[in-house]
Amino acid sequence: MKDRVVLLTGATEGIGKAAAxxxxxxxxxLVLVGRNEAKTQNLQAKLQNSTGNPRVExxxxxxxxxxxxxxTADTFLxxxxxxxxxxxxxxxxxxxxxxxxxxxxxxxxxxxxxxxLLTHLLRDRLTSTKGARVVSTSSGAxxxxxxxxxxxxxxxxxxxxSFRAYGDSKLANILFTRELAERLKGTGVAVNCFHPGFxxxxxxxxxxxxxxxxxxxxxxxVARTPEKGAETLLWLAxxxxxxxxxxxxxxxxxxxxxxxxxxxMKLAGELWRFSEQLCGI
Numbered sequence: 001m002k003d004r005v006v007l008l009t010g011a012t013e014g015i016g017k018a019a020a021x022x023x024x025x026x027x028x029x030l031v032l033v034g035r036n037e038a039k040t041q042n043l044q045a046k047l048q049n050s051t052g053n054p055r056v057e058x059x060x061x062x063x064x065x066x067x068x069x070x071x072t073a074d075t076f077l078x079x080x081x082x083x084x085x086x087x088x089x090x091x092x093x094x095x096x097x098x099x100x101x102x103x104x105x106x107x108x109x110x111x112x113x114x115x116x117l118l119t120h121l122l123r124d125r126l127t128s129t130k131g132a133r134v135v136s137t138s139s140g141a142x143x144x145x146x147x148x149x150x151x152x153x154x155x156x157x158x159x160x161x162s163f164r165a166y167g168d169s170k171l172a173n174i175l176f177t178r179e180l181a182e183r184l185k186g187t188g189v190a191v192n193c194f195h196p197g198f199x200x201x202x203x204x205x206x207x208x209x210x211x212x213x214x215x216x217x218x219x220x221x222v223a224r225t226p227e228k229g230a231e232t233l234l235w236l237a238x239x240x241x242x243x244x245x246x247x248x249x250x251x252x253x254x255x256x257x258x259x260x261x262x263x264x265m266k267l268a269g270e271l272w273r274f275s276e277q278l279c280g281i
Contacts, residue, residue, distance in 0.1 A: 001030035001238065002028075005080050007122070009033040009063060009072075009114070012043050015137070015196050018230040019087065019237075020047060029055040029080070033072055033090070035062050063090045063114040064106050066279055073121035083125040085237045088115040088136040091169075092212030092261075097161040098137040104278060107161060108153055111169035116275045122128035127187045133241060134180065135236045135259055138173035138249060143259050147267060150274045160183055174249050175268040176275075181247030182265075190243045192236050194250040196229035 006023050010016040011032040023030045034040030037060045047056045052198045059075050075084070098106050105112065115136050119126075122242040126132040133270045143241040144167030152166050177181060177193040184191060200223035235253045236242045249262065262265065277281075 001026035001084075002079045004084035005029045005031070005075055005082050006085040006087065006088060006237070007031045007033065007083060008085075008087045009118070010137070012036065012039045014199055014226045015229040015233060016087075016266075017043065018226040019089070019233050021051070021239075022230065022234050023085075024048075024051040024056055027053055027055075027083075028223060029057070031057045031059060031076060031080075032062065033059045034059060035060070037229045063118070064100050064110040065102055065151045066104075066109070066113065066117055067102070069123045070121065071116045073118060076122065077125065080125070083122055083127040083133055084129055086119060086126060087233060087237060088118065088173075089233070090114060091137060093163070093166040094161055095163070097156065097159045097165075098157065104154055105156060105161065105165065106153055107165040107169050107174070111166070112176065113124070113275060113278060114171035115173060115279075116272075119180065120281060122278070123184075126189050127184065133237050133243065134177075134188045134189060134191045135233055136177055138174050138177070138193040138195055139166075139170040140178065140195045140197075140251070141167045142171040142174055142262055143167065145169070145259075146260060146261065147171055147175070148273065154274075154278060168236050171259075171261060172232060172271060174262040175264070175271050177249070178247045178263075178265065179268040179272045185246075189235075192242070192245060192248050192250060194232040195234065195256065197224045197227055197251065199224045199229035220272065 006028045012034040012207045029136050040058045043055050044058050059072050094107050100106050100109050118138050173193050181191040232253050249258050
């Protein structure tokens with residue numbers, strides 16, 4: 001990986017942090033994107049010291065805001081002429097409904113639109129880099145998603161979020177992957193997504209009630225380690241055989257079947273056009 005450039009979002013916790021250690025140890029030029037400046041810079045220093053790799057950089061941005069996504073892309077493009085791996089990994093689950101300052105439901109904004117817009121803005125770097133990969137973190141929770149009414153997903157008048165909003169966003173990751181793979185056919189860019197499994201991280205612990213309790217109490221006993229959760233991300237980003245697969249959903253380095261909604265290319269096209277509208281493309 002010494003001549004390769006990796007952009008990793010959601011880098012400071014969980015599987016993102018575990019993947020960052022591996023990318024850095026393999027000598028990649030690694031660009032960490034994080035919202036918390038102190039935490040992101042602390043991770044940068046630790047990785048540089050522990051791996052001996054000085055080529056670890058940071059970009060500080062709130063990716064739930066499309067302005068933050070655009071700023072991230074601008075900063076990256078000003079620094080690098082190639083992009084070998086774009087790892088769309090930032091995400092969260094919010095049981096309470098909230099909209100961003102840009103007027104979009106925050107789960108959908110962070111978990112889907114940030115992937116969509118960042119990939120769009122970096123598309124030319126990806127297609128001009130031989131053997132580039134786009135890897136997006138989805139989830140088995142996509143089985144709870146429907147995306148039955150896109151307008152309500154982006155801004156729900158009932159002001160209800162719940163776990164369905166998270167499921168919708170993870171279904172969107174799969175449909176985005178399939179549609180992007182179609183649109184990038186012939187460019188040599190491999191586009192795939194994956195389910196890391198139930199991983200013991202800080203994920204979901206921001207919530208009150210049963211969700212937060214379950215993540216805090218049960219996770220240490222039944223969840224995977226972040227390192228195990230990151231295995232498929234790393235495999236999709238670096239393995240030669242993985243580079244020959246396109247538009248698929250993986251778990252444990254194997255293609256897995258999604259729900260019928262996750263294979264609905266008509267819905268994928270509708271989601272793509274809707275996402276363009278929301279992002280002002």
